[in-house]
């Protein structure tokens with residue numbers, strides 16, 4: 001690494017992806033601090049004796065410094081938010097008094113709408129969004145298994161930021177985290193496009209797998225799920241077209257089928273949340289599409305039905 005910003009990256013939301021990042025940054029010599037919810041989570045962290053990441057047969061242990069709102073850090077220059085979209089304000093606002101005026105906040109999560117909500121709460125905040133195809137799952141508190149190396153795209157979200165100007169702290173990370181535990185990061189000058197593409201994929205796959213309680217591959221050729229998936233693709237593409245989002249090269253249906261084939265044995269993140277009795281990201285995924293569709297009088301009947309069915313089955 002050529003140059004490292006001396007300020008730590010503070011990570012809030014230390015689940016699977018937050019732990020993967022904390023581990024990778026630490027092992028690449030980037031200073032990291034964890035922002036934990038409360039004393040109970042701090043106790044769990046101490047009991048776990050650090051973050052344990054199993055990355056292709058190798059276990060990495062990282063022990064970054066941890067803070068709680070009761071004992072916060074003095075100042076936060078770089079904040080990475082890896083919690084679920086619905087928990088964003090709760091993950092940021094407890095630390096608002098510690099945020100430096102020019103702090104960088106990066107949101108790395110599924111779904112959309114949370115960056116807008118955060119910008120409303122903190123109008124001057126410098127918000128960046130990231131979207132990732134990395135796979136990781138949480139075996140227990142601070143104990144994470146890597147499921148696949150993907151790519152993470154980062155770009156500016158706030159209107160007052162220039163989308164071609166990469167802040168030095170982010171620049172330092174691009175192409176520099178290639179050794180295991182690897183993170184492949186790249187800058188994107190129009191992050192809205194990959195965010196929408198990921199949202200579109202998640203919106204046609206995740207809820208259906210939770211409703212039919214099946215692995216991803218089982219949606220293909222499923223007599224009732226597959227026609228619903230086709231309808232969701234058509235509705236989503238209509239909303240994307242109205243929003244002026246560049247369509248996916250192969251189209252949403254073909255792209256979704258390919259992802260379903262590649263991840264045939266995986267359980268989607270929403271099915272996992274549903275099975276574990278956790279809240280799901282339905283509002284930030286299908287709910288967001290319905291909300292945007294309403295701006296153009298698009299009814300999104302398939303997405304509404306999916307939300308209704310999911311609410312009957314899972315805690316949302």
Ligand code: KPL
Nearest residue numbers: 201202205206263268269
């Ligand atoms: O990203 C995913 C998830 O589980 O959240 C998949 C299933 C790969 C696509 O929706």
